[in-house]
Amino acid sequence: MTTDHGRGPTLTTGEGDTALDDRLTEELTAFNTAATGVSDRGTFSVKVTDEAGGLIGGLSASTWGGLCGIELLWVREDSRKDGWGGRILRAAEAEARRRGCDRVAVSSYTFQAPGFYERHGYVETARIPGIHGTHADVHLLKPLTGQDTA
Template sequence: MSHDHEETGLTVGGRDPDLTKLLDRGLDAYNFAATGTTAADQGELSVRALDPATGETVGGLTAWTWGGLLGIDMLWVHEEHRGDGWGSRLLRAAEAEARRRGCDRAVVSSFTFQAPDFYRRHGYVETGRTLGIPGGAQDVHFHKSLAPDAS
């Protein structure tokens, strides 16, 4: 349901895929010009964890790469498989693929009730916080330098 505000020329509503596409194109053009990058410098990245016994997905990671930067969007492991090392394997695989793509740094954020200590254990350094997350939580922002892969 959307609400028109004729006097202001605004339409307010829920999800708008057409607007999202328009904003993506507009911001990409602006960002490419500001950074000297092109669409060829960006890409999507995903890593899926499968239980070897059942073949079922037990977790995954989604991210993007852009001009040498890995940006992790989401990392999740099913509750029954937490503590089995899947999160570390997902993260290491994403970092390895990012290095293969020429990335030398990574960023991610994690709510304080999620996994900030996990990222710290993997060499991520806190760079700031966003306050006001529901439940009194904070969003912790991290950066990591991705040293060249030794393999």
């Protein structure tokens, strides 16, 4: 942790801080609502467990202003060929529609799963190169029209 103990305010750099994250979310939500009149921010998750209660995979996302942002999606390695990724993604898209979203955004490193998202109708909108050498952070977007079954 690094702390600047000069006169006046104190600036601190350290590990992740969930209380700070919660406060920043609260403050930014209030600002965004005041600026746009839109106050529909929310979060949701999709989870798959096996018969023993072990985690097969899951997804976490947030919604605001008609946009669903997938934050995390993971499937256990021994279950990746069983179609769980697609089922989890379709469940999230259905929940996003239910919440009034008309599009979904996600980012995935080139060594992760941008091809997976493209197979499910997502289109690359930006690429940030230079992630640990030759990798990139790929940003993708999918419009939610009708009942896509990709």
